[in-house]
Amino acid sequence: MEVPALDRNSEVALSRQLLEWFRDAALRGDLAGGERLPATRVLSSQLGVSRNTVCEAYELLAAEGYIECSVGSRARIAQGVALRDASYSRRSPSAAAVARASSGESGYPPIVADFRTGRPDTATIPRKTWIRAVLLASESLRDRDWLYGPSEGSMELRAEIASYLFRSRGIRVDRDSVFVTAGATHALHVLALVAARRGRAVAVEDPCHSGMLGTLRGVGLRTLAVEADESGMVTNALRGLDAGWGYVTPSHQFPLGGVLPAERRAELIAWARDRDAFVAEDDYDSEFRFAGLPVAPLWGMDPERVVYVGTFSKTLFPALRIGFALVPRALRDEWRDARVHSDVHNPPFEQAALAHLLEDRTADRHIARMKRRYASRRTALLESVAREFEAGEVRVLGDASGLHIALRIRGGRFDADFERRARARGVRIAGAERHAIEKGRWTDTLLLGYGHLDERAIERGMALIPELLRMERAPD
CATH class of the missing domain: 3.90.1150.10 (Aspartate Aminotransferase, domain 1)
Structure with missing residues (x-):
């Protein structure tokens, strides 16, 4: 299969360029229905991009119905998506051309x-501080750190994240419950893989971040929309809902910004207990609170029912690609297995550097x-x-x-x-x-x-x- 050429100078995300390339190839019939796509690890290596970039493109393609994904097998082009109009050019456009077209920037004035x-x-971004931390980490790594590492992350970083959560969010966390990820989106992707294996639907806020929705649907999860208002998910709508999972942003609902009230939090936890369900708490933007008292995480109400997801993308910088999840005991073995088959683990250099910046409070x-x-x-x-x-x-x-x-x-x-x-x-x-x-x-x-x-x-x-x-x- 021809490998897409990506325009790294474009404002269009690389994952979006990949989506456009595969979608156009499927519509033209260059990629036939049933044809298998490259494994995410193989394609990411060929393109010189992160595996998360390829995974995101595949998830979006699946959400739009252009490919079919199933746990344990490679993605395939969906049947019946090719256009029959002969006037549709079969010549593959360059990724740069696709990027310009899909960005909608052609002919528009500069951004004001x-x-x-x-x-x-x-x-x-404290660039020099970060570079020094990475260099120091590289020099101090042990021989075993240059091999495959634990899927849950380095013990040092997990301990520092637990300490940071106590300082910043007031919650006492056992480091064994901290699982390092490549950002919040990746954490939710791993959780979605776990949920898909269990075969139960997930209840999501409506409106809900479209990217998160694509992540959940991209692995074949069935999503059930639950109305959200200016105070977050309307939890009484969960009654009788046949779901085994919930996805919420209770500290700063995306996109409306509401804070989930105490009575709704209690109702959500009660629903999870009654249904033997789990709740994914995306602690979106909670670090930056400007009015009122800090909002306690939902996780504190029942750590064995809530998977708390956080990230350093906003507090430090998005390219860091380090997030974390607090995983209940009942899900840890399944999480490890899903992570190993997702992308194994985070690189040790960034983990060690971040652990150092958290330990000496530079990050704080x-x-x-x-x-x-x-x-x-x-x-x-x-x-x-x-x-x-x-x-x-x-x-x-x-x-x-x-x-x-x-x-x-x-x-x-x-x-x-x-x-x-x-x-x-x-x-x-x-x-x-x-x-x-x-x-x-x-x-x-x-x-x-x-x-x-x-x-x-x-x-x-x-x-x-x-x-x-x-x-x-x-x-x-």
């Missing part, structure tokens, strides 16, 4: 304001500095909202924590067409509706990510939004 969510400030000090910086940007964003909109015209949701807010605007309709028109004005922005499973309830809600924007960029971008709304509301 980029309100994408999930993006921390990378300009302040950096996170504290970033929290102050993000708090200033949050203030600038809220002041801009108040300046640009009339009182009563908008409602701000989810501003107490995290690196984005949801803005509910009276009379707004923010669909894909709106996003394209906004991009034509130099604004990259998305609505909450793109993450909705049941469409139609959140069309009036915009998502504004601000972690990566300085105060001037925030003010400049916010000044353009009322103009975009006026254009939307103007008669044809």
Whole structure:
């Protein structure tokens, strides 16, 4: 099979470029129905990318129905997806061309304001400190550390993560329950593999992060949508639901930003106990809380029913690719097996470097500095909202924590067409509706990510939004 050529200078993620390449090849018929795709480890080696990149592309392809995946066997092209229109070119486009087309950037002006969510400030990464830590780690590794390591991660890093969780979240964790992963998405991928083997459906918030939904569905899991409101999952809707798993973001619901109230938390745990189910707690953006008391993790209510998932992607930097999960005893053997067959383990160098930065509190000090910086940007964003909109015209949701807010605007309709028109004005922005499973309830809600924007960029971008709304509301 021809190996895709990837454009590493493109703004389009490598996983997205892979998705586009395979999808186009399947539509053209270059890859026939039933044809097996390369194993993720083989393709990642051929392309010189991480295995997670290939796994993400495969998961998205499966979610869109272009490939079929089953536990224990290689993915195959789905039957009946090839187009019969002879006018559809059979010439494979380059990945660069695919990337330009799929990015939607062709013909658009430069970005004036980029309100994408999930993006921390990378300009302040302590690069020299990190490089020194990696070099020190490389020099201090023992001979056995250069071999395959334990799938649950190095004992040193697991111990430091347990200590960090006590300092930052106030929970006492046995290091044996800490399992190191390649980020939160990877942790949920491993958990999805465990869940798929058990064969029970997973209840998810609606709206729910579309990437997470793709991860769950990509391994063949059946998902059941449970309505989420401004306070998170509406847990009384779980009654009678035939699911063995739940997925929630209780500390900062994505995308609406709500905090799950105590009574709903209790109801969720009671549901899990009654159903002999497990709950995946994605502690999304909980480190950056700006108003009110810190929210205790759901995990503390029942560590043997909750799989707590965290990451250092926002607190340090996304390229680090280190996250973790607190895994109940009943799932640990299954988790180890799924991890070994996923990507074995994290590299030892980054694990040792992060353990060092956690041990000497360098990471803690950096996170504290970033929290102050993000708090200033949050203030600038809220002041801009108040300046640009009339009182009563908008409602701000989810501003107490995290690196984005949801803005509910009276009379707004923010669909894909709106996003394209906004991009034509130099604004990259998305609505909450793109993450909705049941469409139609959140069309009036915009998502504004601000972690990566300085105060001037925030003010400049916010000044353009009322103009975009006026254009939307103007008669044809």
